Amino acid sequence: MKNKIENAGIPMEEKDKSTTTRKNLLKTAAAAGMMLATGCKMSMEEFLQKNFKTLTDSEKKEIITRLESEYSKKYGKKFTVSAQEPIEGTLFGYALDISRCIGCRRCVYACVNENNQSRKPQVHWIQVLQMDKEKGIDYHHSDTHYNPPKVPLEGHFYLPVACQQCRNPQCTTVCPVKATWQEIDGIVVVDYNWCIGCRNCMAACPYGARHFNWGQPSIPNEEVNPETHYLGNRPRMKGVVEKCTFCIQRARAGLYPSCVEVCPVGARKFGNLLDPESEIRYILKTKRVLILKEDLNTQPKFYYFFGV
Amino acid sequence: MKFIKFILLSIKIFLRGGKYFYLWISFLLLLILWGVTGYINQISDGLIVTSMRDSVSWGFYIGNFTFLVGVAAASIMLVIPAYIYEWKPIKEVVIFGEILAISSVIMCLLFIIADMGQPLRFWHMLPILGTMNFPSSILTWDAMVLNSYLFLNLFIVTYLLYHAFIKKEYNKSIVMPLILLSIPLAVGIHTVTAFLYNGMPARHYWNSAILTPKFIASAFCSGPAVMLILFQILRKITSFQIKDEVFWKIAELMAYAMFLNLFLTGSEIFKEYYSDTEHLIYHKYLYTGIGKHNDLVIYAWSSIIMGIAAFFLFLIPKTRTNFLTLNIGAVFIYLSVYVEKGIGLIIPAFTPDVLGQFYIYTPSWAELRVAAGIFSLGFLLFTFMVKVAIAIIFEDFNIDKLSSLTFRDIFKNIIDDKSAPKPESASRG
Amino acid sequence: MKKIILPVLFILTMTCIGICLSAADKAVEKRIPNKKTEKGREIAISPPPFSAGIFPCTECHSGMPVNYNRRALTEEHANIVFTHDEKNRWCLDCHSAGNRDFLHLASGRLVSFQESYKLCGQCHGPKLRDWEKGVHGKRSGYWNGEKKYLLCVHCHNPHSPAFNPLQPMPPPVRQENIR
Numbered sequence: 001m002k003n004k005i006e007n008a009g010i011p012m013e014e015k016d017k018s019t020t021t022r023k024n025l026l027k028t029a030a031a032a033g034m035m036l037a038t039g040c041k042m043s044m045e046e047f048l049q050k051n052f053k054t055l056t057d058s059e060k061k062e063i064i065t066r067l068e069s070e071y072s073k074k075y076g077k078k079f080t081v082s083a084q085e086p087i088e089g090t091l092f093g094y095a096l097d098i099s100r101c102i103g104c105r106r107c108v109y110a111c112v113n114e115n116n117q118s119r120k121p122q123v124h125w126i127q128v129l130q131m132d133k134e135k136g137i138d139y140h141h142s143d144t145h146y147n148p149p150k151v152p153l154e155g156h157f158y159l160p161v162a163c164q165q166c167r168n169p170q171c172t173t174v175c176p177v178k179a180t181w182q183e184i185d186g187i188v189v190v191d192y193n194w195c196i197g198c199r200n201c202m203a204a205c206p207y208g209a210r211h212f213n214w215g216q217p218s219i220p221n222e223e224v225n226p227e228t229h230y231l232g233n234r235p236r237m238k239g240v241v242e243k244c245t246f247c248i249q250r251a252r253a254g255l256y257p258s259c260v261e262v263c264p265v266g267a268r269k270f271g272n273l274l275d276p277e278s279e280i281r282y283i284l285k286t287k288r289v290l291i292l293k294e295d296l297n298t299q300p301k302f303y304y305f306f307g308v
Numbered sequence: 309m310k311f312i313k314f315i316l317l318s319i320k321i322f323l324r325g326g327k328y329f330y331l332w333i334s335f336l337l338l339l340i341l342w343g344v345t346g347y348i349n350q351i352s353d354g355l356i357v358t359s360m361r362d363s364v365s366w367g368f369y370i371g372n373f374t375f376l377v378g379v380a381a382a383s384i385m386l387v388i389p390a391y392i393y394e395w396k397p398i399k400e401v402v403i404f405g406e407i408l409a410i411s412s413v414i415m416c417l418l419f420i421i422a423d424m425g426q427p428l429r430f431w432h433m434l435p436i437l438g439t440m441n442f443p444s445s446i447l448t449w450d451a452m453v454l455n456s457y458l459f460l461n462l463f464i465v466t467y468l469l470y471h472a473f474i475k476k477e478y479n480k481s482i483v484m485p486l487i488l489l490s491i492p493l494a495v496g497i498h499t500v501t502a503f504l505y506n507g508m509p510a511r512h513y514w515n516s517a518i519l520t521p522k523f524i525a526s527a528f529c530s531g532p533a534v535m536l537i538l539f540q541i542l543r544k545i546t547s548f549q550i551k552d553e554v555f556w557k558i559a560e561l562m563a564y565a566m567f568l569n570l571f572l573t574g575s576e577i578f579k580e581y582y583s584d585t586e587h588l589i590y591h592k593y594l595y596t597g598i599g600k601h602n603d604l605v606i607y608a609w610s611s612i613i614m615g616i617a618a619f620f621l622f623l624i625p626k627t628r629t630n631f632l633t634l635n636i637g638a639v640f641i642y643l644s645v646y647v648e649k650g651i652g653l654i655i656p657a658f659t660p661d662v663l664g665q666f667y668i669y670t671p672s673w674a675e676l677r678v679a680a681g682i683f684s685l686g687f688l689l690f691t692f693m694v695k696v697a698i699a700i701i702f703e704d705f706n707i708d709k710l711s712s713l714t715f716r717d718i719f720k721n722i723i724d725d726k727s728a729p730k731p732e733s734a735s736r737g
Numbered sequence: 738m739k740k741i742i743l744p745v746l747f748i749l750t751m752t753c754i755g756i757c758l759s760a761a762d763k764a765v766e767k768r769i770p771n772k773k774t775e776k777g778r779e780i781a782i783s784p785p786p787f788s789a790g791i792f793p794c795t796e797c798h799s800g801m802p803v804n805y806n807r808r809a810l811t812e813e814h815a816n817i818v819f820t821h822d823e824k825n826r827w828c829l830d831c832h833s834a835g836n837r838d839f840l841h842l843a844s845g846r847l848v849s850f851q852e853s854y855k856l857c858g859q860c861h862g863p864k865l866r867d868w869e870k871g872v873h874g875k876r877s878g879y880w881n882g883e884k885k886y887l888l889c890v891h892c893h894n895p896h897s898p899a900f901n902p903l904q905p906m907p908p909p910v911r912q913e914n915i916r
Contacts, residue, residue, distance in 0.1 A: 047428060051439045087881075105906035121356060122910045129663060139664030140589055144909060150902035161663060170510060176447035177432040178439040194439075196432055197355075197425015200447050202365040206510035208663045212365060212425065214915065215356035238354040239425025254879040265900065266875030266892070278880075279871040287872075296509045307873060361912040667912045 051178060052191040052230065064230065071235055079226045081234050084252045086185035092246050093273035093280040096160060097307040100267035103128050103151045103158030107259035107268065114247060114258035115233040116225055118217030125211060125244045126259065129159040163188060163209035163244035164292060164300035171201035171210060186301050187245050189231035195240040202241060206293050213238045273301065313707065314473050318696045321705060336684040343681010346674050347422065355425055357674035363667035364658040368675045371650035373419040374501060375530065378523065378649060380412035380457065381498040382531020384490050386558065402487060403468055406461040407693040408535060413458040415686040422678050446504045453497045460490050465693065472700045474707050498523050512587035513657040522572040528565035530645035532558045536638040542694065547702040556629050559637065563622035566641060570615055594656040601666055604651060611647040614640040782885040785850040794837035803834045820897040831856055857889045
């Protein structure tokens with residue numbers, strides 16, 4: 001049909017234009033094919049994979065085997081992808097001592113290493129805000145790019161913010177496809193294979209805790225952490241949202257999250273809110289505790305406290 | 309069988325046209341191609357080709373989406389005056405509003421797809437096949453109402469045109485309820501889209517009850533503004549007929565809508581500035597700038613000034629009935645609402661971000677390309693549908709006349725009459 | 738009379754931090770799924786951070802006469818910077834004159850260096866209480882099982898206990914530059 005249009009009475013310059021148009025069209029079609037084949041890097045299996053929550057145990061196993069071999073091949077390391085269920089009787093809580101934090105960002109990079117965040121383009125799950133002691137918590141005068149030779153900088157305090165693991169999370173409510181949800185142990189997780197990348201959750205999160213893979217994530221082979229959880233630190237693809245999971249791969253194995261382990265001042269505390277003997281419950285009982293943006297009724301399980 | 313003929317002949321009708329028509333089509337096709345190649349880049353590199361980042365995670369795509377929802381919603385509102393004032397047999401005006409609505413909704417859906425990080429996973433959102441998060445996610449509501457609105461309008465338009473085409477009286481008892489249903493649905497798509505933003509306590513800029521009525525009010529301005537101009541163009545270059553009074557009436561209604569829009573905007577500005585809570589910062593960024601960040605100020609004020617100017621132009625009968633001032637007003641309103649929705653709604657909600665950090669967003673070339681492609685596709689669809697509708701409604705094309713028309717005839721026509729043949733010459737000649 | 742030399746626990750604060758950090762890194766190495774350990778069991782992450790070759794103190798001090806006079810140390814342990822309520826206290830307020838391998842509480846009861854926190858807790862009672870619960874200072878290991886703790890002196894030089902500033906790790910890339 002296009003041919004006919006060209007051969008019929010269109011002036012010369014128009015004709016040329018149309019011919020280039022057609023050439024471009026062909027190129028486009030070829031490129032589109034390529035794109036589907038390589039750009040998306042999505043196998044049929046992957047494309048048809050169902051929401052993790054609706055999978056049977058055997059389906060999960062199959063997918064995990066596939067992912068393990070895929071990752072092992074890609075990174076040249078033996079990968080394990082766990083799908084460990086929540087430990088019965090746990091509800092994870094976190095507390096951070098604002099009076100101790102010195103803003104050294106050790107946690108930021110420990111998190112990146114443990115949780116396989118993309119190095120380029122850079123993804124950081126923890127953002128550390130430097131604030132004026134004089135002003136108190138004031139986001140609009142805070143700075144995340146501070147870089148003095150030594151921290152803490154005189155007259156400042158530091159507020160590291162990651163996922164607040166809300167009891168009443170807005171992000172999961174707005175997700176159109178149920179790709180993100182709160183587990184029984186209180187961890188809000190994302191099924192990276194189900195997320196459509198609409199970023200509605202990012203708009204809904206009051207803490208800037210959700211991060212998007214704007215480009216293809218990249219991690220050097222020697223730095224990748226091969227011990228992963230399906231809902232946590234397994235390598236992600238571009239175009240999906242990710243976030244802090246309290247190091248689900250560690251927490252469900254009984255371990256403290258990486259940021260807790262690395263903190264040089266011991267400002268980070270983690271434990272089971274249902275255990276009255278836990279550190280976290282002791283803090284709630286005895287310390288001055290605050291949660292961020294309390295008025296939004298998100299009910300975080302991430303508490304900030306003054307240990308002094 | 310007849311229906312297949314109808315579709316086939318519609319394509320033939322579409323392809324009738326002279327030099328300028330084909331220039332227009334090639335122009336659109338080129339832009340579409342430019343957009344498609346841009347989109348392919350976006351697919352292979354990811355949304356990193358856009359300027360959106362974690363702080364400003366929605367941008368130009370979603371802004372355009374919102375604006376077009378307004379156009380889609382408002383164009384159907386022509387039904388009301390058309391119906392109440394009975395200027396023309398209803399089908400003749402309604403159809404064009406609906407055609408604009410269809411094109412706009414399709415553009416809306418394309419903008420959503422363009423904004424998705426994983427567009428191939430769209431099926432996750434479908435009921436049964438996927439896991440649709442209904443009713444808690446407003447996005448699922450939006451997808452539902454937009455699609456219903458699309459199919460409803462598509463059905464009405466096709467039904468009316470098809471019946472005119474086969475020279476059969478259409479069944480009023482089928483069409484009228486559907487047209488009436490499309491009115492609340494039009495309000496519905498806009499309300500739901502407003503709720504999408506409005507329902508997020510994290511974004512103080514949106515989390516205001518006034519947002520939804522403001523959406524509707526601004527839509528009643530922008531949608532008709534688009535139609536005012538398109539109808540005049542159509543009247544000039546095709547056999548589309550419409551009385552002047554229709555324009556004037558629409559303009560009068562737009563004046564009221566614009567007043568409401570400005571009033572609501574003013575109320576919001578008063579509330580924010582006078583109460584001076586921490587929520588004010590987003591309005592500050594928009595209207596006065598914060599420190600060196602004053603990128604949107606010029607847009608915000610030109611939007612308001614153009615809105616006020618257009619309001620007076622449309623309010624005063626003398627300027628309303630003068631086509632020059634009428635068109636200036638329409639362009640002002642279009643720009644005013646486009647800036648308000650495309651720029652002023654999305655970006656300030658994310659600047660500064662929830663943790664107070666500034667990331668200054670301006671759309672990247674990739675975004676502009678994809679948007680240009682989508683708009684061109686929308687215009688192409690609109691051109692196609694309008695051409696068919698005009699031919700059937702005003703030029704009395706029908707099954708008998710067209711059965712003998714072959715593709716050869718169509719192109720012969722172009723060869724014979726290169727200087728943009730009047731459509732009449734095709735039908736009556 | 739034996740010559741009095743302070744038994745020393747001088748550790749540079751940076752060394753302290755280094756230990757904290759390396760300890761944290763090591764803790765990642767083993768991951769036993771759902772480890773059921775005796776709840777509440779806690780072990781020290783490492784012995785008290787003595788300077789190399791300094792312990793046991795009695796190696797030098799046994800046989801030395803004790804000099805009870807408050808004075809600046811010039812011959813030995815001259816590197817100690819003492820800024821810990823220095824106006825009111827000095828060496829033998831904490832170190833046992835009778836047995837240099839031990840510290841002593843106000844009551845006179847001897848405590849080992851492994852239990853130095855008891856000594857600290859005499860003044861810093863609320864801190865000791867928080868520390869025992871795992872809230873002051875750092876716990877690592879298993880949140881539901883075996884935990885490792887650090888002594889006060891792992892992070893605070895007992896002679897000048899203020900926590901020294903650190904060099905921060907690099908700030909995040911500005912979003913404008915993420916391309």
